Amino acid sequence: MNTDTYAIKANKLYKNFRSYKKESGLIGSINSFFNRTYVEKSAVENFNLEIERGKIIGLLGPNGAGKTTLMKMFTGIIVPSSGDLSILGHHPWSREKEFRQKIALVMGQKSQLWWDIPAMDSLELLQRYYEIDGQSFQKKVKKMSELLQVDHLLKVQIRKLSLGERMKMELMASLLHGPEILFLDEPTIGLDLIAQENIRKFIKEYHELNNCTIILTSHYMADVQALCEDLVLIFNGQKKYDGNIHDFEKILGVEKNISFTFKKPQTFNDYLNQFDPKWNENRTSVSLRVPIEDVQQVGVTVLQNYSPIEFNTEKMPIERVMKTLMEQPELLDN
């Protein structure tokens, strides 16, 4: 196939990091000062990926799985140890100017804007770097800042903004040049629920209007559910799932999530314990993962023996699927 239909193509991508072991304490420090043992850690292993243009992809995995390493390779910040990678037809690590004009990266954990100057000054600096003409720049800033409700904050120093406000500025800054592909690394981390929702809505609308490719990492399943049609799951540097979000929900089989609330703390019998109960702290409410054919039996058993004050059945939330997989990654191996 022609590379043009793909925004990202990775083939047998590897990235290893070398670091040295350091024992704890002063003695340990002195020891490792003279005697250094290096450890090679592979952050990404044999990673193959094809992403079509215009899609929003969620890149999921626990901390340290290699998501950020992948993002850094995709944006050309770090160089893969081996394998082939093509982003919009470029090798990102060559960092051609043309390539850099086409991408944008937002890191929730790290500010990219200049700390000591007002947001508007940062945006103007970026306007020059990306060679955006004055009129369309003004228009974009006005429109986006109004949508994100930060138009009154453009003249405030970045350091004086709240995390949510700063994140909105970062997002705006990354979109000024109309990137063809946008990398969002945990854009909603640490934000309150309203700000998270604002940002999600904004990204969604932006994508509908501009149809750019978006790669998103997040630990919040709400982000993923609201934005992504497709998911890529990564564990220990290896790709474990790559496909549609609805198929992902059924990855553990067709199961339902049933939850009950009780007046008093409860303990279940052996029959109910086989459905992976997740209790709240004071054991007054529980949720069970139940295969579709057992739903009726489980419902009857609980209603008869434990007199719940409330119960509720729903399809498995993606959050629960994700949590189960993180606790038992071996489920994905078969």
Added chain:
Amino acid sequence: MNEAIKWVKTIKYQWTISLAYRLNFFLEVIAPVLVFFFVQYNLWSAIYGSDPNLMIKGYSKTQMISYFGWTLIVGMISRGHMSGNIAEDIRLGRISAHLVYPFDFWKYHFANFLGFQGIQLFIATITFSVLAIFDIISPPSFIHLFSAVIYCLYVSIFWFVIQFLIGILAFWLSETWILRVIFNLITAFLAGTYFPLEIYPSWFQEIMKVLPFSYIQYYPVKIFMGDLSLLPKSFLIISIWIIPVILITKLAWSRGVRRYTAAGM
């Protein structure tokens, strides 16, 4: 054209930052003169004592104090820039953003350096005026002054490249602070910041003539003090040294950036 605008905008940004903190800027302007009077002037006055005819290594008291007055001014222009930011950008991962922006990391820092030099020239002018008013230094003719300043600016580019090189050693070493301090201290001694080079033995002075250090400060001071004939040779020596330094820096950059792991982002 677009490229030039990027540079101009970055320089303006550097100025915005410098002026953002008023007290800090004010101190930057007046501190050098104050330190000069408190330290150098008093120190050398005490060393020379009350004997008006005492000569140290060929310098009378007035000449010695004038030497240090010019050293102060030359130092501001030729070796004022420090690489702290560059190492810091790498260590804290701020360089990641610059690897993504379509304006290279070195260009960003060089433009910052140019902005910084603009401010240094301003401070140097103030310092020059104060020292001239107090008769510490005697101003040369305009042409003389002009060519010496141009030379100092040329040296400052050489100095920038060296500082950039030391800064990007942060790709290999997680902490380059001590290395920078040692290097800057040694350079200061070899460049004649603390003593005129005449105090060194003559064989050592011969070696210094081919190394770049003395051309960073000692020779420009001599030029300001009247010896314009040193100018062509000084230009030549710096031009010879700047080439290998640029090549090494380019090599170090291309190696270093491949090692970069963007830790902590």
